[in-house]
Every structure is written in C-alpha cells, then in structure tokens.
Amino acid sequence: MATCKSTSADTVFEIWLASRANPNSTGQRLPPGSHRPLCSRKLRLALRILKSCSAEIFGMLWSLHPWRIGLTLALEIIRGLSPAFKGYSQALLINEVQRLIISRQFTCGDLLHLVGAETTRIGFEGLLDYLASSSEDVIHSSTQFLLEYKQMQQRVRLDVPTLNDPVIRDLLHESELFVRSFNGMSSFGLFSTFDLTHILSLISELVSHLLILASVTSGDFHLHALLLSLILSVLPLMLGSRHAQADLEGCDDSVEIRALVTQEKMHFLAYSNSHRPELALFGLGPWILQSWAQARKTMLKSGRQESILKEAERIPSYLISNINISGLLFVMQNIPLLLATHSPSASLGNFLLYRNSIESLLFTIRRLLHAISMAYQNIFLMAAFCAASSIKPRLHPDDDNVVQYKNNPGGMSITARNLTYTYPGSTDPAVKDVNITINAGESIAIVGFNGSGKSTLAKILLRILDHDSGELLVNDIDIRRYWPEEFHAHVSAAFQDFSKYDASVRENIAVGFVEELQNNDAVESAVHLAGAAGLVRSLAQGLETELDFISTSSRSDATPWASPHGTKSELSRHGLSGGEWQRIALSRAFMRANRPEVDLILFDEPTSSLDAHAQKRVFDSLQTISRPASGAKKTVIYITHRLSTARHADKIVMMDKGTIVEFGTHEELLTRNGQYASLYKASV
Numbered sequence: 001m002a003t004c005k006s007t008s009a010d011t012v013f014e015i016w017l018a019s020r021a022n023p024n025s026t027g028q029r030l031p032p033g034s035h036r037p038l039c040s041r042k043l044r045l046a047l048r049i050l051k052s053c054s055a056e057i058f059g060m061l062w063s064l065h066p067w068r069i070g071l072t073l074a075l076e077i078i079r080g081l082s083p084a085f086k087g088y089s090q091a092l093l094i095n096e097v098q099r100l101i102i103s104r105q106f107t108c109g110d111l112l113h114l115v116g117a118e119t120t121r122i123g124f125e126g127l128l129d130y131l132a133s134s135s136e137d138v139i140h141s142s143t144q145f146l147l148e149y150k151q152m153q154q155r156v157r158l159d160v161p162t163l164n165d166p167v168i169r170d171l172l173h174e175s176e177l178f179v180r181s182f183n184g185m186s187s188f189g190l191f192s193t194f195d196l197t198h199i200l201s202l203i204s205e206l207v208s209h210l211l212i213l214a215s216v217t218s219g220d221f222h223l224h225a226l227l228l229s230l231i232l233s234v235l236p237l238m239l240g241s242r243h244a245q246a247d248l249e250g251c252d253d254s255v256e257i258r259a260l261v262t263q264e265k266m267h268f269l270a271y272s273n274s275h276r277p278e279l280a281l282f283g284l285g286p287w288i289l290q291s292w293a294q295a296r297k298t299m300l301k302s303g304r305q306e307s308i309l310k311e312a313e314r315i316p317s318y319l320i321s322n323i324n325i326s327g328l329l330f331v332m333q334n335i336p337l338l339l340a341t342h343s344p345s346a347s348l349g350n351f352l353l354y355r356n357s358i359e360s361l362l363f364t365i366r367r368l369l370h371a372i373s374m375a376y377q378n379i380f381l382m383a384a385f386c387a388a389s390s391i392k393p394r395l396h397p398d399d400d401n402v403v404q405y406k407n408n409p410g411g412m413s414i415t416a417r418n419l420t421y422t423y424p425g426s427t428d429p430a431v432k433d434v435n436i437t438i439n440a441g442e443s444i445a446i447v448g449f450n451g452s453g454k455s456t457l458a459k460i461l462l463r464i465l466d467h468d469s470g471e472l473l474v475n476d477i478d479i480r481r482y483w484p485e486e487f488h489a490h491v492s493a494a495f496q497d498f499s500k501y502d503a504s505v506r507e508n509i510a511v512g513f514v515e516e517l518q519n520n521d522a523v524e525s526a527v528h529l530a531g532a533a534g535l536v537r538s539l540a541q542g543l544e545t546e547l548d549f550i551s552t553s554s555r556s557d558a559t560p561w562a563s564p565h566g567t568k569s570e571l572s573r574h575g576l577s578g579g580e581w582q583r584i585a586l587s588r589a590f591m592r593a594n595r596p597e598v599d600l601i602l603f604d605e606p607t608s609s610l611d612a613h614a615q616k617r618v619f620d621s622l623q624t625i626s627r628p629a630s631g632a633k634k635t636v637i638y639i640t641h642r643l644s645t646a647r648h649a650d651k652i653v654m655m656d657k658g659t660i661v662e663f664g665t666h667e668e669l670l671t672r673n674g675q676y677a678s679l680y681k682a683s684v
C-alpha cells in the first residue's frame, strides 16, 4: 500500500479535491476520472466520503422503491447461497446413489426420483434468478432516471463563471462518470445499487461455502441443508411477479422518437457552453429540465415495456436455460465410479462437496476483492456527485445579502465604478477601470475597435459574467445582491454570438420567453418587431419550419441534435442565411423585450448582417418599445460598428483596450475631436 500526503478537508468537495492529490507529484492533481491509488490516506478519505454521502445517496435511492430494494437485497443474499446449496444437494444425490448401489437395491425408479428432486431445485434457482433480475430492472430504470435528472439539474443551475472554473468542470466530469456507471458505461465498471447487492451476494456466498466446509468437516450436515432448502423453497412463493403487474400498453414508435429527440435536444442545451448565456438570460433552466424529464420518462417507460414484453416471451426459455444440465450430468458421471468402488464406507458426495467448496471459496474471494476494488474507485465518483449537487453558483448572492429587484418604471439605471474583469487564464483584463453612469430610460451606443471589450462589458452588465473588482449598481443597488434569475427576468438581449437552435422557427423565437411558446400572437408580434415577418411567410411551414443550423454554422460546438432513424424532419430542414438567422435571434430578444417587466434591452451587434431596410426596421422597433407613447420607458444599450446608427443614441461610449476613453452625445464627441470623431469621419 502506498502512502499519500495528508491534507485537511472538511466538506465533501474538499474531501473529493484531496482525493485528487497525485501521490507521486506534490501539488499536482490526478486527471479527472483516473483511478485513485490504494493508500492509507485515500482509504481514510474514502471512509469519510462513505460517512458523509452514502446515507444521502442510498436514502435517495431507497425512497424510490423501498420494498423492491429490500426484496432485491434479500434475493441477492439468497442467490449467494445457491452455489453452496447446489454443491451440497448434488453431494447428497451422489451419496444416495452410492448408498443404493452398495445396498444392491438400486433401481431406475430411484434414479429418476433423485434426478427429479435435483431438477426441482434447479428450477427454483432459475425462478429465483428471474424474479431478482425482474425486480432489478424496475429499480435500475428509476434509479437511472433520478440520477440523470439530478445531474441535469446540476448543469442547468450553474452559471458561466462557475462553469469556467476548471476544478468545477473536473468535478462535473466525475459526477457524470458516477451517473454513467449506473448505465454500466463507467470506466470503473458498474457500481450501483446492484453492485452493492452483488457484494452482499458474494459475502453470503462466501459465508455459505464456509458453512458447508464446516459441515463437511464437523459432520453437522443435514441441519444446514434443511435450512437452506427451506429458505430457497419458501421465498419464491412470497414474491409477486413483476410480470403480473406489468403495464403492457402498446408502444407508439413516433412518440418514442419524439421523446428521444427532445431528450437529446434538452441534454445538448444543458451541456452546451455556447448556449449558456442565453440559457441564463432567458431563464430556460426549469423548462429544459422539465422537457428533458418528460421525454426521459417516456423513453425509460418504453424501454421497460419492451423488456417486459421480451421477458414475458422469454420466461419458459429463461427457466430452461437456467437449468444447468451439465451440473446434473456431472453428478451422473460419478455413478459408474461408485459402481466400481463398491466401498460401503466411502462417500464420494462428501469428497466432491469438500473439493468444490474449496474451489468456490477461492473463486468467490477473488470476485469479492474485485468488486470491492471497483467500489473503492466509485466512492470518489460518488463524492463528486454529492459535491456537485451542493455547489453554489458563483453569481448567487449570500442569503443574508439578497435584495429583491424592484421594477423601475422609467427603465433601468446603471452605475459602474472602476469595473475590471479578466477572463480565466488571461493575464490582461478585457475590461479595465470602467466608470459610467447610464440614466434610466437612456439609449446608449457602445462603439470601439475589435477586441476593445464591448461584448465583455455587455455580459457583465447583463450579469452573465461577474466583474473581478469595482462596483456595479443597478437601480442604486449592488448587482451582486440580486438573484440572477430574478434580475434576468427584467432584461432582454441579443448576443453577438447568438444561439442557433436545432429546432423549429417557433421554438427558436419563443425560447426568448418560453412561457409563450404556444401563444401565436406573442410570437408573431416578436417576428414583426424584428422585421422577420416576410422571412417567416416565405418558409413553406411558416413558424413550424424546422431550421437546419449546421449548414450555416461554423461554430466548433455546433453538435447536431441527432434525429434517430433519419426522421422526416431531418430531411425537410430549412437552411437560413446569416442575416436571416440574425432576424430570428432578434425576434427571440423582442419576445421578451416587449414585456412590461423588462427594464433593459441590450443588443450586441444587432444588425451586423442586416441590409439597410432591415436595420432601420429594428431600430424603429427598439424606439417604439423603449419609448412608448404611453407606458414605461426602457433603457437601451446597443453595441455597433455602424456609427451612422450609433449617432442616434442619447449617448455614445467609445471603448479602447478594455476601458471607456470617451463618453457623451454624438455632437459632444465630434467637438472633442478624439478617437470617436476620427472613427466617425473614417466611416462616412
């Protein structure tokens, strides 16, 4: 056993982190998913994890099917006794044959009787196996669902800054391995409730072999055999067959395909980093989770029904296949040997039983050690799963510091003081010492050279990123005191790197305010504001047209949401040009921007791919909804390289190298004759 350095660790997260210390290299971490060496330090950590998390995990799983899990545990323990009982029963059979032969009263009828008794035992064994595996299937699919659900929940609640942390990414990776191990897909092998029962079963097998060995050597043979026989005979009668309870509704293939597609789409959304800003901004987490859960349940249900149907067809063959004819033949093969020896005192059965028990004992010990070493590795994955569930998203305020966002009738006011932000892994700040005051209801254009920090500043203002230092006040309250979800309900945005969803036009737009997904008026109004009505009309299936974003996307993580079996929708997907996609993204932003509770609209390069008419249309719409003839104003911020557009804003922010170099009205900045003035003159 190796020795590892000791570190102090209190929470499950810290224990998990300590378990990743590389024993061969101080200060280095083991890569995520790698095996933990067996050493006294890691063993102690494993025990602490078991103490802290196992009750939570097994309590969670136990609550799913208490009686079934209890039953499965009992069955596994009894199944563990089977090999020993089998050896014992066969030894009895041999002894009986030997006795009959020696007493010269052997008849074929006696032989058939003995063979019948042995066959009955084997039949019971097969039935026991069938009942145990049926019950396991039910527990397995519920467990799988619950853990996958929890994992999706972990993903969608985490914000961009949290996910940017490489340690958190490693934690989520190991948490995922833990969940995958319930599908048998983990590199560590399977460690699930059934591995635990497997360990119990192996322990009971070990004990039974020891018991048999003790019996053979002490001669106290029949009592134990009787007990084992009784247990094996009575237990199956107590068990209800899952087969009888199965709900064998017919399966609808199209429902399954739809469910599978939805499940994959939602999974992709939850895991995609490129969609993360919109996911946070539009508060899509609960909707993704709910849609995924519904689809996943349908898939698991249909999978279970399929296996029930298959099993129902398979019961006779299952039982027959479990009758180990070779074992019986092995016993029979000893009869000639008995006939030859004719010894009145020899007991070949006892001799074989002893020999088999010794062999089985060693084999069982090997399997048990293997199972325990698998479990040891998976304990650390379990810690990752537990710790991941309790990560506090970076943008969440402390409970005692929370302030409720109050709707500002005149739009959102923003004050930034010495705002600085550096991307993880970078040395130079992308935003540096930004100071600005934006009054409620103002329209602000942010302009500047490429890479000057405009989009980064926008993401900080939108509470997608968290500034490293400085202060950001929204309606005179520190933005860090608002719940991000609550704050996001009062803003709408179109990002420069907006998302293209592998979905219909309607879905692509309505994710801006997903509660109105089926509200045609709301969707059509958003389409109208973005000047996309003509585009939608030109599509054969209008809002229901499925969009093909692959052909127009060049992003590296543009993973296709695989449609199984090459479905019809895949064939009829519609590609869009860059400008058309931009109109769809703007419609999405207008879906929310038009709502009364929204105080801030932020568009990052909203019209970069639009023609002059479309561009005018978008700015007219912005004007209409942010400065309505009656009703509340909204603050509008837009980032643009088109200075002919910027000049219409109330004030202009000129950025360079992460900082604001000029701020004022168009006229003021021209008079100043600085960077803005030279850029403006160059553009006209």
Ligand SMILES: Nc1ncnc2c1ncn2[C@@H]1O[C@H](COP(=O)(O)OP(=O)(O)OP(=O)(O)O)[C@@H](O)[C@H]1O
Residues within 6 Å of the ligand: 423, 424, 426, 430, 448, 449, 450, 451, 452, 453, 454, 455, 456, 457, 496
């Ligand atoms: N995810 C990131 N990780 C590290 N650095 C980044 C990241 N995103 C942007 N940057 C860097 O931050 C700086 C500011 O980028 P930002 O996108 O805010 O500029 P911008 O003014 O919006 O540029 P553009 O006009 O080209 O859109 C750039 O130097 C950029 O390389």
